Amino acid sequence: MTDYRSALVYIMVLASAADSDMTDSELQTIGEIVKFLPIFNGYNPEDLPMDSRKCADLLGQEDGFEKVLDQVVAALPEKLRETAYAVALEVVAADGFASQEELRLLEILRHTLDVERLAAAALERGARARYMTA
Structure with missing residues (x-):
């Protein structure tokens, strides 16, 4: 995997399968994120099942979790690491x-992903607020 959008899909699959x-x-939620977040502009939503399967196949291998994380880190530009954490939070x-x-x-x-604790707390609080029920 070399595409940052596929890396974000892998992160969401990890979060869902955790x-x-x-x-x-x-x-x-994964489908909605892929369709509506600007970071996925240019990503074909029809590739979602294929990317999800690739991630699941990799997870099924020996040391699969570590392999997925290694591929994600290699494919994600540093500026998108908070985004990756945010989409994982949305899925959780x-x-x-x-x-x-x-x-x-x-x-x-x-x-x-080396997301600073304060940034992570802010992202976590935002996700909590979006999914709060009365």
């Missing part, structure tokens, strides 16, 4: 509950 339960709301928040596995993944992503 608790071994890819929910409909998470998958719907989509079903209204963050499992321990998802929270651990977010921590790993924050460190791997």
